[in-house]
Amino acid sequence: MTERQVLHGGTVLTGPQWRPRPADLLIAGGRIEAVAAPGSLAGVDAATHDVTGRLVIPGLINAHTHSHTAPARGAARAWTLEDSLLNGGWMAAPRSEELTELAALLTATELIASGCTGAFDLIAQAGGPDPAGCHAAARGYARAGLRTVLAPMVADRTLHEAVPAIGACCGAPSTGKPGPSTADVLAACTAYVRNFPALQGVMPALAPTIPGHCTPELTVGLGRLAAEHGLRVHTHLAESKPQALAGASRFGHSITRELARLGVLGDRLTVAHAIWVDDEDIRMLAASGAVAVTVPGSNLRLGSGIADTRAMLAAGLRLAVGTDGANSADAFDALDAVRLTALLSRVSERPARQWLTVEETLDAATAGGAAACGWTDTGRLAPGRRADFALLDLGARAFRPPTDLANQLLTAARAADVTDVVVGGRFVYRDRGFPHLDVAAALNRFDTLVEEFRARVAPVRADADRQTALAATALAGLRRAPSPVRRLIGWR
Ligand SMILES: [Zn+2]
Numbered sequence: 001m002t003e004r005q006v007l008h009g010g011t012v013l014t015g016p017q018w019r020p021r022p023a024d025l026l027i028a029g030g031r032i033e034a035v036a037a038p039g040s041l042a043g044v045d046a047a048t049h050d051v052t053g054r055l056v057i058p059g060l061i062n063a064h065t066h067s068h069t070a071p072a073r074g075a076a077r078a079w080t081l082e083d084s085l086l087n088g089g090w091m092a093a094p095r096s097e098e099l100t101e102l103a104a105l106l107t108a109t110e111l112i113a114s115g116c117t118g119a120f121d122l123i124a125q126a127g128g129p130d131p132a133g134c135h136a137a138a139r140g141y142a143r144a145g146l147r148t149v150l151a152p153m154v155a156d157r158t159l160h161e162a163v164p165a166i167g168a169c170c171g172a173p174s175t176g177k178p179g180p181s182t183a184d185v186l187a188a189c190t191a192y193v194r195n196f197p198a199l200q201g202v203m204p205a206l207a208p209t210i211p212g213h214c215t216p217e218l219t220v221g222l223g224r225l226a227a228e229h230g231l232r233v234h235t236h237l238a239e240s241k242p243q244a245l246a247g248a249s250r251f252g253h254s255i256t257r258e259l260a261r262l263g264v265l266g267d268r269l270t271v272a273h274a275i276w277v278d279d280e281d282i283r284m285l286a287a288s289g290a291v292a293v294t295v296p297g298s299n300l301r302l303g304s305g306i307a308d309t310r311a312m313l314a315a316g317l318r319l320a321v322g323t324d325g326a327n328s329a330d331a332f333d334a335l336d337a338v339r340l341t342a343l344l345s346r347v348s349e350r351p352a353r354q355w356l357t358v359e360e361t362l363d364a365a366t367a368g369g370a371a372a373c374g375w376t377d378t379g380r381l382a383p384g385r386r387a388d389f390a391l392l393d394l395g396a397r398a399f400r401p402p403t404d405l406a407n408q409l410l411t412a413a414r415a416a417d418v419t420d421v422v423v424g425g426r427f428v429y430r431d432r433g434f435p436h437l438d439v440a441a442a443l444n445r446f447d448t449l450v451e452e453f454r455a456r457v458a459p460v461r462a463d464a465d466r467q468t469a470l471a472a473t474a475l476a477g478l479r480r481a482p483s484p485v486r487r488l489i490g491w492r
Pocket residue numbers: 064065066236272324325
């Protein structure tokens with residue numbers, strides 16, 4: 001049990017109104033007990049923190065990331081999503097538990113330093129899910145103190161099967177051995193869930209990576225396993241045009257409709273990207289209670305297209321925000337993802353009054369992210385909620401002059417303006433440092449391990465380079481192919 005604490009002198013900014021006001025916070029047992037008038041908690045028996053000159057916001061939640069890609073930062077120059085997937089073999093190559101844990105720890109610390117208190121991480125492991133490796137990542141998040149939902153990201157079909165145009169160009173992937181069977185994947189996921197270690201703030205979930213990369217048996221099996229254990233299911237939905245076209249061709253209807261047919265569309269489901277979805281898909285997602293995570297930085301980086309976040313909100317679909325992995329994020333910067341979410345909603349012919357508002361965007365990044373993770377008691381600063389929040393320096397340039405703090409948080413604040421982060425009442429980031437961690441030592445060890453890792457995967461990476469070259473013309477054709485929705489600008 002965390003001791004009672006009072007934070008006094010700060011300016012509180014929280015949803016749903018997002019109107020700044022001077023207020024003091026009383027925290028007990030890891031939760032917010034009171035948000036009170038300045039000075040009114042002076043007589044309370046508690047440890048006190050003077051946060052004068054700080055903006056106190058609910059912690060941002062990165063609802064879609066991949067810590068296993070941390071060693072691949074900088075590897076991509078002009079990859080599309082399919083190029084990234086063709087490189088997935090080496091990015092997800094087997095590695096030591098130490099490297100897996102360090103990648104999660106460093107991903108977590110980078111997110112925390114940008115104001116994050118929570119994340120949803122999907123980990124790919126070439127050759128099939130390895131429960132012990134996933135548990136190592138869970139330990140990394142627990143050491144950093146970031147509240148996390150963690151899922152092994154699994155498949156039992158190859159990209160070459162899922163997008164036949166790639167298979168036609170490249171042949172079968174040359175991994176040297178067949179992928180895991182459906183039964184093997186389900187057994188490993190069951191072991192992952194059943195043996196999940198008891199760690200503060202870290203919990204398991206399940207992730208059929210992309211519906212087209214899964215047999216119906218796998219998707220249904222994971223849905224059942226999730227229901228049995230009360231877990232979230234997270235998948236990539238219609239992220240690219242080739243993916244959406246291949247899905248429609250295979251299923252005879254949209255990928256969203258296929259998820260409904262398989263019984264996994266529902267309030268347990270989190271879908272990332274959801275770019276190439278039509279109005280009916282969006283309506284079905286909204287009606288099911290699913291949560292959509294927009295991942296704007298990655299979508300720009302991979303040229304995937306622009307998600308119609310306004311249509312999602314108009315349909316009543318719950319929206320969250322994510323960064324994606326280091327190969328396409330590229331920095332784990334939650335504030336950057338929030339700003340891009342707002343700005344990308346403006347690249348349309350709709351009137352300006354239909355752009356995402358400041359309040360809608362900040363809500364998506366906080367309470368929406370909590371919903372994507374299945375957390376009902378985070379995402380706002382209110383009595384009874386978990387004490388998950390970030391402090392920002394109101395003396396920073398971003399807030400000078402103080403004109404409209406919610407707007408300035410969205411448009412001008414940067415990770416460097418975050419001074420402290422509290423998760424469950426514990427300062428995991430204090431005065432821009434990590435009081436419980438030696439991050440410099442972790443980074444040095446990470447660099448050493450990554451060097452070994454890169455040398456070992458070099459042949460697989462070279463083969464991925466060869467395959468991306470072979471697939472380029474076919475993929476370029478698919479980008480121009482007719483589609484029921486338009487999510488790329490049709491410049492000629
Ligand atoms: Zn992803």
